[in-house]
Amino acid sequence: MIKIGILGYGNIGRGVELAVKNAPDMELVAIFSRRKGLKSVSGTVCEIIDNLEAYVDKIDVLILCGGSATDLPVQGPIMLKYFNTVDSFDTHAKIPEYFDRMNQTGKNSGKLGAISIGWDPGLFSLMRVMFDSVMGGKFYTFWGRGVSQGHSDAIRRIEGVKKGIQYTVPVEETVKEVKDGLNKTYTARQMHTRECYVVAEEGADLAQIENSIKSMPNYFADYNTTVHFISDKEFDENHNKMPHGGMVIGSCFTNSKNKEITEFKLTLDSNPEFTALVLVAYARAVYRLSKCGISGALTVLDIPFKLLSPEENSVLREKLL
């Protein structure tokens, strides 16, 4: 049995807990958090983060379930000194820097860290590399319809906003063009729209909130954004989930005239729970590669699929190839 630890008990941490419990070849040793007196859903031992040291020999892979903004850049390199790790670091622009730090740390400690694991970065990255390598044509990534945590947070920071959530939505006509192999270049606005649902504080200036959202640089200004003011009750009833998903679509022409279209699509009721499933499959790969003496940092691009499965490679060849 592969002995797993979880660091961070938010939505992803709880998803990992469920996924490890369902894995035939894994055992959940403990859940670590900054909070004292935490109780876990599955009854697994909960420890405060300071007690991690005592588990150095008791855990094969520590799954880091913190956020990319502040948790992982600090926790990743510290934990990789003592544990093999898997994380979902998803700040695309900072991946090369984070990779280098994790790789250096792991090479020094003899531990292995799989970074940026999930569906994007993660499964979508695999598709982008596959489509690019095989077809050399263009490929497009669409996200949604789904909740963007970053954009929802941005809304909630605006004065007068009590609750807020943002859905990223692919522009249907553009998706259709891409699936038709049109190979055009699109602006951000042509690819996605942004739908916001806001509960305002009593007496707040709605027009000003709407304007603050729509004009916010980077987040909303470059998109067609709609803002819906709704009641507390409607918010709690209809916007309490974290669905997400999206598509990577590639296309090329062979022999000048034959159109070849490839598409990978995710439709997820729970973004964090699906991300957790991916983290757990890659924890299996990290365990195996570490046993072979591999250390440093890896991404999905470095890891063959046979290592994700609890089955033997010969069984996979027979049944799934």
Place this chain on the structure above:
Amino acid sequence: MIKIGILGYGNIGRGVELAVKNAPDMELVAIFSRRKGLKSVSGTVCEIIDNLEAYVDKIDVLILCGGSATDLPVQGPIMLKYFNTVDSFDTHAKIPEYFDRMNQTGKNSGKLGAISIGWDPGLFSLMRVMFDSVMGGKFYTFWGRGVSQGHSDAIRRIEGVKKGIQYTVPVEETVKEVKDGLNKTYTARQMHTRECYVVAEEGADLAQIENSIKSMPNYFADYNTTVHFISDKEFDENHNKMPHGGMVIGSCFTNSKNKEITEFKLTLDSNPEFTALVLVAYARAVYRLSKCGISGALTVLDIPFKLLSPEENSVLREKLL
């Protein structure tokens, strides 16, 4: 530059020729065939198969473009004695046996062969293993709408048939159920229908041809099959392409209630030309792995995606991860 040779100059061989010509890091050395006096589309040197020996030091990877029924089981193990190889061996039931023979041959010769490369087996296999490893739920493979070579051949062997082609078509309602996460078990008949277009010889007994097709065991008897008799002209005009494709769809529930759906879809105007693109990307991986001293046989499940791309891994992390 990676020096490539092609063995077999049918539809896939011609597709590989095009794909290698378009690859930034590859050079097409020669095309080998049983036929004397062959001229290649690109003007590449053509040689009869007997002259392969003279190329042992001139070719890094030999791409085997013969058929799975009779060519590859013989050619694969012979060629792997002298060359690194890539092939599209696609007789699912015989893959374990073929793998073992190729693996043993390669271990002895120090050469590396990637077997069963293409889209199914190949990219679809990757998806089946990924979906199974990550989600553990059910997954379904649909093929088509597209031309099945094996079924078309079966039609053409019937007395009175002058020309024949068969399209495999997924049953739409079943695809919809699967995408809805219903997780049911389906019979062959519930998954696909078979559409046949036949040009009959003059004076042939059409009813008998139709009956021979529909009652053919393994190929047609287990499916809802339609037979359309058409003219020579219509056949040549409308059925002269080899489109194919299909879908691998996975689904699971997380936390008992959240439905997660994953889908990989190919829509190909030219089955052999797309297969050729995949073969060429994996030839790149074979070249690199062989340079690292790896020998024997591998499948798509053993090969990380970074090896498929002409780009450096650090560039992939920066741009595509």
